[in-house]
Amino acid sequence: MAVIPLGFQFAGARCGLKNKRNDIGLLVSDREAALAGLTTQNLVHASCVDYMRERIAGGSLRAMVVNSGNANCMTGPQGVRDTRRMAQLAAEALGLQPEDVGVASTGVIGRLLDMAKVESGIAQAAASLGPSPKPFLEAILTTDLVEKEASATAGQARLYGVAKGSGMIAPNMATMLAFLCTDAEVDAPTLQGLLAEAAERSFNSLTVDSDTSTNDMVVVLANGASGYRPTEPELRNALNEVCVSLARQIARDGEGATKLIEVVVTGTEDPKRVARTIADSPLVKTAMFGCDPNWGRILAAAGRAGVPFDPTEARLTVEAGGEEHVLFEGGSPAPFDAKRVSTALKSDVVRILLYLGPGPSATVYTCDLGYGYVRINAEYHT
Numbered sequence: 593m594a595v596i597p598l599g600f601q602f603a604g605a606r607c608g609l610k611n612k613r614n615d616i617g618l619l620v621s622d623r624e625a626a627l628a629g630l631t632t633q634n635l636v637h638a639s640c641v642d643y644m645r646e647r648i649a650g651g652s653l654r655a656m657v658v659n660s661g662n663a664n665c666m667t668g669p670q671g672v673r674d675t676r677r678m679a680q681l682a683a684e685a686l687g688l689q690p691e692d693v694g695v696a697s698t699g700v701i702g703r704l705l706d707m708a709k710v711e712s713g714i715a716q717a718a719a720s721l722g723p724s725p726k727p728f729l730e731a732i733l734t735t736d737l738v739e740k741e742a743s744a745t746a747g748q749a750r751l752y753g754v755a756k757g758s759g760m761i762a763p764n765m766a767t768m769l770a771f772l773c774t775d776a777e778v779d780a781p782t783l784q785g786l787l788a789e790a791a792e793r794s795f796n797s798l799t800v801d802s803d804t805s806t807n808d809m810v811v812v813l814a815n816g817a818s819g820y821r822p823t824e825p826e827l828r829n830a831l832n833e834v835c836v837s838l839a840r841q842i843a844r845d846g847e848g849a850t851k852l853i854e855v856v857v858t859g860t861e862d863p864k865r866v867a868r869t870i871a872d873s874p875l876v877k878t879a880m881f882g883c884d885p886n887w888g889r890i891l892a893a894a895g896r897a898g899v900p901f902d903p904t905e906a907r908l909t910v911e912a913g914g915e916e917h918v919l920f921e922g923g924s925p926a927p928f929d930a931k932r933v934s935t936a937l938k939s940d941v942v943r944i945l946l947y948l949g950p951g952p953s954a955t956v957y958t959c960d961l962g963y964g965y966v967r968i969n970a971e972y973h974t
Contacts, residue, residue, distance in 0.1 A: 594743040596723060597750040597775035599623060599817030603720045604727030607713025609661030609699070609706065610734075616713030617658040617731030619771055620686060620721060625813035627653040627694075628783035630791055632808035638665035639675040640695045644809055647694050651780035653813055654692040656771060657682040657717075658732050659710060660756070662699040665806045674705045681711055685718035698734055698756065698769055698807050725754060732756040732769055738845050742837035746822035746830040749776035753834040757800075757842040770795065770810040770838055775818035776827060786828050787812050794835035797864065798957045799871050800846035810835075843957040844940075848964020852941045853880055855956045859949035862899045867956040869897035870944065877961035883937035885910065885930055887919035894946060901948040911943040912936040 599622045604614035629648040631641045647653055657678050664671050679693040686693070697705075720727070729739040733756050740755045753772035791810060812831075822830070844852040855871045857863040870876055873893040879886040887908050895903065904923035909916060913936035918926045 594725075594741050594752055595745070595750050596725065596752050597773050597815075597817065599775055599815045600773045601721040601723060602725040602728035603717040603722065604729075604731035605713045605716035605720065607709040607716070609659055609709060609713075613733065614727055614731035615659055615661045616710065616717050617728040618655060618682065618686075618714070618717045618721065619658075619728055619773065619813070620655040621653075621773070621813055621815040623815050623817065624652050624654060625773075625815040626778055626780040626783055627651055627811070627813060628780060628787045629809060629811040630787065632806060634806050634808070636666065636806050638663050638697055638807045639667070639672040640664065640697045641807060641809065642672075643675050643679070643695050644811070647691070650691070653694050654688050655682060655686055656694045656696060656811060656813075657714060658696045658698075658769065658771075659705070659713070660698050660732055660734050662697060662703055662705050663701045663807050664697040664705050665701045667702065667704050670704055674707055674710075677707060678710060678714070681714045682718070685714055694811060696769055696807070696809060696811075698732065701806060725752070729754050732771075738841070740838055740841040740845065742834040742841070744830040744833040746774070746776055746826040748820040749774055749818045749822050749827075751776070751830045751834055753838055755838040755842060757845075769807070770835075772810070772812040772831075772834060774812065774814045774830075775816065776814050777816040777819065777821035778814045778827060782824065783812055783814055786824065786831050789828065790831040790835040793832055794839040797955060798839045798843055799868065800843060800849070800959055839957050843959050846959035846965070848962045848967070849959035850881065850962060851939065851960050853877075853958045853960060854941070854943045855946070855958065856943060856953060857894070857946045857948065858953040859947060859951040860899045860901045863948070863952055864954035864956065866894050866897045866899050866901075866946070866948070867954050869893050870946070871956040871958035874961055877958065880937065880942060881960035881962040883934045885917070885919055885928070885933040885937065887925070890944060890946065891920065894948075905949050907947040909945040910937070911945065912939040912941070
């Protein structure tokens, strides 16, 4: 069961931006919190991204207001005004200043927000703040099938995080949307550095469909309510634990996915690039959906990653269903029982292990690609 840090409250309300479920969320600290964050590097991005970059540069925050069902992206000057209006509305409802409030949006691109609905939703949410994060979790979801949360401790301090994301996932900074809070005492520059490290191991090592969103961001608020200042290793480990857990949950909940796939590559000058190329391959992902131990697709993807290696030194193994099967080594196919491997690949978690020589390892999280992904994305806009 997740342990919630001291001094934080959550709320969610349904205002009608989505057909069902909450669509306005609030996360509020009872005191000023140090702020760290990362945002999408997509040149096409939402006004909330620019707004949050300003807040992150300031290094402190008291609250986040989030809407789902509308990305408020590429909506011109009115979209910019609406983002700032969201901050103002939340600030008024919470007794804060607008600059104390961060803003995030997610949903369909290119549509103006219905601000009358947003105003009503923020008022409802502010009146229902409480210790449970569940209403907030529901409010940030779009095509997600499950809620995503994780927690950890940093000495005597607590860290809690939630995320949304199911499709349009190949972040180049963070994830679709992730919000973390901690009652640790820590300054904003230290928190920013540790968050960047954690994101590189988690959200920047995650892909569902190789599309980087326009609204990606991850935000951490640290309010110091525990009175405990963790060591950097303590806080680093907690951030890594929570961020990796959230990244794995996002991959498993990929649109239409039936399994989580972890691609682990060892050796070469850039194992992460090789792992990412494998994880992004539609041929590899569809083979995993079909439980097909087609090792040729995996090696072919590795070979086009643009990273030099000797294929004769490659050793390819899959781990699934509590079994380990070598598919290729020493420059030739390894003898294996294709039917048994196929049965193992029906597991909820599959690990693809590619050894290309001595050196560092990198892990990228992804999922299989099936009929459900096409159906969801063919129908999403309407």
